[in-house]
Amino acid sequence: MAKARVQALRQADQLAIHQDDLKEEEIEETLDESADPLEESGRTMDDSSEEEVEDSVAEDILRFEESFTGINKRYRLINRIGEGTFSTVYKAEDLEYDNYNNRWDIDERENRKWMSPGHQRRPSRRPHYVAIKKIYVTSSPMRIFNELDLLHDLKSSDSVCPLITAFRHLDQVVAILPYFQHRDFREYYRDMKISEMRLYFKSLFLALQSVHGKQILHRDIKPTNFLYNPQQARGVLVDFGLAERQGTDWHQCACALTSEERRYKISHSVYAQTQQSGHQTSSYPKNEIRSSRRANRAGTRGFRAPEVLLKCTQQNTSIDMWSAGVILLTLLSRRFPFFHSADDIDALLEITSIFGRKKMKETSLLHGQVFETNIPSYSDAGHSLEKIILWCTGRTGDKSGPKKELDDEEKEAVQFLYRLMECDPTKRITAAEALRHPFITKAFEDTEDDEDMVDLVDA
Template sequence: MAKARAALQRTAEAMPIHRDEDMEEDAEQTLDESADPLEESGRTADSDEEIEESVAEDIARFEESFSGINKRYRLINRIGEGTFSTVYKAEDLEYNNFNNSWDIDEHSNRKWASPGQRRRTSKRPHYVAIKKIYVTSSPGRILNELDLLHDLKNSEEVCPLITAFRHMDQVVAVLPYFQHRDFREYYRDMRISDMRLYFKSLFIALKSVHAKHILHRDIKPTNFLYNPEQARGVLVDFGLAEREGTDWHQCDCTLPSEERRSRIAHSHYAQTQQAGHQVSAYPKNDVRSSRRANRAGTRGFRAPEVLLKCTQQNTSIDMWSAGVILLTLLSRRFPFFHSADDIDALLEITTIFGRKKMKETSLLHGQIFETNIPSYSENGHSLEKIILWCTSRSGKDSTGAKIELEDDEKEAVEFLYRLLECDPTKRITAEEALRHPFITKAFEDEDGTSDVDIDFVG
């Protein structure tokens, strides 16, 4: 055993360490990466919750550095921390001086809640979320985020921007404080009917964002604040969002398939293949330029085309990320993908979809996918099988029959296939998703179960 290990070690040492990116790209990469979904707080805090000393100090420092902020807002607690910002819960001290059309809670309290449920009157304190954007962010990045939010101000299920202001290098955005629960509290308990509602809300948000040709780029549970009780969520954090078409360069995936096929047939690779297969090898000192593409997002939620550095990414990358959330819910595994880096991420996707699909997917973007790793089968696994396995149902039931997914789960899986479609041009759009039976049934469910009037049906 020890000997074998030593031998293994030698092999490992003999092989060169490959660095898949340049060192100078590091800084950029750090900025590409949104915070890990697991490490972010994802739940609204109650005001009576006790505050940590360090948080209190942090708040004090913030108030001190930003003169005048405590006249307008009373900072209560720190509720979230990301790569680019910290979010605080605060009481809005000047609420009554302004137009508060953004306040859906106030709105829905009147409109949605039955009189008995109404807990708070208009006398209640009004809360906001204050997003302190780190001073190390460039004005350009901040401008981008605020500009997009400004554009999206009237979009459904998108967190509206109340206001934003600057003091020296410190920029602050004020957003509504939205009651929601941490995804980790409910992801293992969601019923299919709950998922319909969750995704209905998410796709309404995405539809309105995509209608403006904006890519969110960072769809993940922590950026979709969801309140299961109200079956309502808001999409937040447009820090990585961009307009469709930004820095686009021709990628083969947008060509008509005929033309793409011809490009592939005449590619350098096709010619060397004809000349006789060579052993896979890559240049040691590669002087060619790197393929550059925006890969901002969160590990585990990046679409294949993002991982493959497609240079014409569009809004469908958000739909893939939504698919990852659905896979998480159906398999009851969070996070589903570990994706320590982009290579791992693509290989994890390969684990599911198999080599053949990944080869095709890579070719869409003009790239050759080669692997001899034995764990990846040609055709991969079906999502049904993976979900059964993840939920310990891959055996047989007491009658000896193979356990199958429930009917509504099957429907969910069918929908999941449309989201986790590796070809971005075939992936379902948010608008189409809202017409998919999996989602339209959410309306029916609501019809049947909810005890309030629904004015948008009929």
């Protein structure tokens, strides 16, 4: 009789983090910076044959096996499939797959649906792959515990990579996750049709609906953290290393006040006093006594929402929706990465170049901050997303010819994009609302049509 994975944790090298160890240390801000999208590794895997392994990767695998006693008895490491700021991920064959109840294995469940009852009871003979995430020892115990705790809570969530089990050996912790075959985003983002984008975001928002439903912020939504298989029109959300529960370390921000309260606070601020004293632009007070604002800025450059850049101290799940909007903008513009800033100031200026100075000033005041720039090329109104996409796709060059416009499907996608890239987080669309938006509901209709065709063939 199959044993549950939980029993294995109790019998062997289980993760045992004591309460005494759960003390958050001061972490450098750079540790909250996820790897640049262009620097992260990602590849298309073919399970039908053994992929070639570079010598440096083979040496890395050997060092890992030597440092983590017993790992090679449970898993046969095959290749390194990801490398980021906080961890390295390996593809491995699960050597003890048949000894456990593997409810996490979606592909095996799908395959067994079509088997006869006799074959369903037999152990599977094909190799089964997992992803082994080696979390770097430089990560704080609290960060590691938090990631595993959140993954455990999300184990039954749609389109979210579940935690199979975890092990600890000395100061090294590894998480065992399902291996999902997928394609590198860079291989298909330039060629994706609108109908394919609908399916992509349907899967992504199903994942975010599950995550946000449990009041969890992923904080690092980007293409490399959503493993998508275009052939199956199915993706899975991974890497919860920066995720947190909503409300963690919250402090009051002006965005949580009523409009009247916010106007009163602004009118009595240092900013208002400098304006009243005759200064046309903001100036710093000569003797600054206020402490600097601290807020969670974790994420990846180019995907952070405006409120993250403005150090809002009451960030919520809407930050993930902005990041999803950046992915959609990337697909529509055929440019990756779309934003490529060096720091938070550059990131704010990039957003300003699209949405304009007026919108950015309003957004800053919403969070009790002041935004000023004297760069002459930035207009007050900014540019429409339609114009940005036409420019990026080379449809604005010929001034003498007829005016080029987006087609009807692109226009619908842009209207949806405006709901995602709304600078005011209180007005930004939620994952649940996104799944009911016409842009996404058409993906459900297409899926139902395909199922009807299958039923017709079966009949």
